[in-house]
Amino acid sequence: MKLRPYFFVFVLIIFISCKSDKDSEDTAQTSTETDEPEIQENPTKDVYFGNLHVHTQWSFDAYINGAASGPDGAYRWAKGEQIPGGGDGTPLKIKKPLDWYVVSDHSEFMGSLPKMADPAHPASKHPLAADVTGDDPKKSFDAYTQILDMISNGKNDSILGDPEVQQDFWKQICDIADKHYEPGKFTTFAGYEWTSNPDWQNLHRIVVFADTENVPPKPFSAIDSDVPEKLWEWMDSQRSQGNELLAIPHNGNASDGLMFPVTKSYGGSELAEAYAETRMRNEPLYEISQIKGTSEVHPQLNPKDEFANFELWDYTLASTATPPKNKKGGYARDALLRGIELQDSKNINPFKMGFIGDSDTHNSAASIEEDNYTGKFGFENDPKHRIDGPPGVSKEAAKQVREFSTGGVGAIWATSNTREAIFEAMQRKETFATSGPRMKVRFFAGYDFNEQILDNDNWLESAYSEGVPMGSDLSVNSEGKAPVFIIQALKETDGANLDRIQVIKGWVDNGKNQEKIYNVAWSGDRKLDGNGSLPEVGNSVDLETGKYSNDIGDEALSTVWKDPDFDPKQHAFYYVRVLQIPTPRWSTLDLIKLNRPLRDDLPKTIQERAWTSPIWYSPSE
Template identity: 45%
Template sequence: MNLPTRSVLVTAALTTTLFPLSATSNEYAHDRAKVTETLGGEDYSPYAGRDFPTVPLFGDTHLHTAVSVDAGTMNKLGQEEAFRFARGEEVTTTHGLRAKLSRPLDFVVVSDHAEMYGLMPQLLSGDPEILSTPLGKKWYENLTAGDPALAFDTAMEIVASLSDDVVPIDNPKATKKAWQAYTALADRYNDPGVFSAIIGYEYTTEGANNLHRNVLFRGDSDDANRTIPFSQYDSKNPEDLWTYLADFEARTGSEVLAIAHNGNLSNGRMFSMNAYDGSELTVEIAEARARFEPLYEATQIKGDGEAHPALSPEDAFADFDTWDAANLNGTELKTPDMLPGEYARSALKRGLEIESTLGVNPFKFGMIGSTDSHTSLSGFEEDNFFGKHSGVEPEPDRWKHEVIAAPDPDLTIYGWKQAAGGLAGVWAQENTREAIFDAMMRKETYATTGSRMLVRFFGGWSFTEGDTLTRLPADAGYRKGVPMGGDLSAGPDGAAPTFLMAALRDQYSGNLDRIQVVKGWMDADGETQEKVYNAVWAGDRALDANGELPDVGNTVDVANATWTNTIGAPELLGVWQDPDFDPTQKAFYYARVIEIPTPRWTAYEARRFGVEMDETVPMITTERAYTSPIWYTPES
């Protein structure tokens, strides 16, 4: 039995003598009515009783390791190294470089390709299940013969086999073993409250046209092990994936979602107005997509997918890390009519069109970013970028390496074209698999190109500038409106919607230039329109007659890969009201936050290695964030 010390007893006695507890204070300790009466109807603590999401989390939902067939031909780092790197540990890359993030991520999805899941590590280790197949035996012998040329040719043959209609090595036993090893590893690295290792994989179909999806599980290995990854060898039709996911949920009671891969290389197919087979879109297909694809990957290493300058010619910020020459491998040139089916903004407008005739919006998605790195490293930082795959790790000439070689040399993608991005921002209740999944389902997410800026965006009918004069803008946001990803109900007669927005810069990145509101709507003639409004900005700049804002400036010293935060602002808060609102027209709104110019990864590389790159290579970037939209639908 532990007894209080004499000093504790004396202190307690003195406290009771000098400051006796009154009957009133004892009453208040248990009488909420008296507390409310005394404090004027509110608790003293502004945080008591708060039930809205307050935890900003950053992660990567699209990461490949040696377990993916295409990565495993070059990458020697496995899934464990991927988890370790993401949670902030130092690892050694395939080429022997030490690598570490500036700050740990909050969550990661190691989303290795479903196709022949786990083949490369099993093949290289001489797994009996793989060697029992004739092709597996041949590939193993070629890779281990000690002939570099033969090994390279075999690796290319293995990657090329991913385009086959029939699975080259059909061994469900080996796939199940690799999948269950991964889910067990994810459970081991999952640390609720600290780091979430979310279980997932990538469904890869129409390889050159990038109609891929990352599938995420809400639960643990017990849930995920009730299936194995659904692959293109099961079906190349994404609609069949949604059916498969619906069946999985019905059979297991577990929840899953899919995130559409960035569509800028899909040559118009990602956001087609038709079904996969070219037939008319049906209500059932539209509902399935809306249900199972709540998010879209708007930015990643292979370019940015928010907007395109040809689709948004009046948008000065639309041409950012643009990849628009052809599909992924350069086998099909891109034509202008393909662009609307590839970019987030045009897809959101297409969703309004489809909804007006079908009654369902299949493209009602939120925004995230992720890397699509094939190095096992979530390398999205400009000064810490390890490239798309292990063949383009940092070295003096990687800026001109052929990352993607096309039949036409003019379509070849060189190393400098890679973007150091992106990142998924999530507003959650806590850092757990379940809370992050739930935030994704309600689309309370945003994409960034790599910066960890904090962004809030709310829509309502009664926000005022007074709502920005607080360190808790979200308190007014949730109380008076809906967050990013939400739907605005009809407002008072004659009212126009107001939007409360706030952004706080990443402590390691540039100050903020501005917050813009991007609006898309359907006019009285059934045509979709768009407009970008400058809503909040840094400094004493003023809008001109066209609503344009002068440039914030540029402090980048390219030669030294540095900049100063002497321009811009560390935070921006404001309220904006739609000046062109028509209550009869469907619309969506999302916020885009722009940082001041900072050095691009190519500038850091040129300085480190003392190389001079071609004049066409960009050395400066403007990191940015895109929130999930808020939709307005007329009551009628």
């Protein structure tokens, strides 16, 4: 297989985040089966794991970077089938199938670039087609930068952006999603990415439709407008036409402070009631962890958090591989804190968001398993290219690739594995994120939970009837009682043991936001010191073999915890962070596979983790 010019292009196209597929998915038909299976609903809910940030070769940047399959292949991979891998040709196969999956290719010139290689398609006659599909890397790079410039500056192209072409590809994406939807077993949604990146600052959103019955003829793209308020305006217009949909922003870490504005938004909106209500109506969730790093916290913003330096991908989307100047406005906890500060002072909260984890793969396969990582782009399917970058790539771009994470997982507590139940769960924020493992985490708040509630067989029924789950508001207690939290974490089956459970609290005191991290449950016989800190769990990783053992940590951790510092007059939020014991990072496993020494510029081990959606408390006025 020849090396396409994607390795040259990568230095510029790292920011975003379909050759026709062998799977003949262009002609995919919707299922004609009429006998729907009876869906058993669980009122206390089950957790379903998946990804909704998935690109295939139908995305222009994925195609030029070596993606080997389209939407049909992506869904087959998520169900456990083997698909082509691109790069060195190694096929892709997940070890444990997912419960739900969403192909969300870029709306900008959706499907048009791969059609440049099809002589029967109008895109093959495009002035840039020969350069994009040819063997000259420089010509391909120059052609791509022209296409990229059009997208970044909102310039359409009469061929690549032909409305009929876009409508055709969008219809196929919806049809393929319907084809793979198996209610009760495997859930799909119609979705796409809106790819706004003003001045290389990330404002991207994944847009997901509740169903495919009345989707618009084509998606709203960043070429239509790169302003989030315009996207929300379009989304509201869709609701007026009978569509239900939501958007999920991602990679605030690469937004240079634009994702969670401190004063005015990129679109010029004041942080006032209209902005807050519109944003939260359209964006109930935030993607806190993915391939381009984790954006929960940053050491500069949260210097007292000993676990803040986790999988940081500290770049904007420019080709210069330089860090953003503004950390504030780019990280989730900072946004949550400013949200309750705004609620305290103005009675608005534009950042009242739940959490979800995701991928941002550009090769159909959300390679979320640390020991089965195949990279973001097709060219990374070769482990040498994940570590070194392909031949000719700049040192800066190679460094960015090495610092990619495996990507996160979205975990959703729903009554059934159906579009209706999963979409409703996303709307109510009963979700949590993980950095990859499929651990199970429960989080409830109430005022009258008994300390022994977890000993009861029906504790879940009591938790739902007497309290609220993650993603909810906790009503004010007339007696001024401190809230009581039920937390349970179970390790991933056949995965690593758990280190600890932490509760992260943010509150407003005299108009200023505060934060504190409580260690509330942990493995072993470790003791808290006078500051509430906990000794490290240890590390069982053998750096020569890449193996670890579960002779440290626990399979499950749980607690019933009461806030010892509660003040009923203070706005507050609480969310849970669960840490695993250390395990080998993907880069360590690759270097061992390549028989190379481990690098000092990369973490050798990783403490994978989960983050629940917050629970908010607001005092009565």
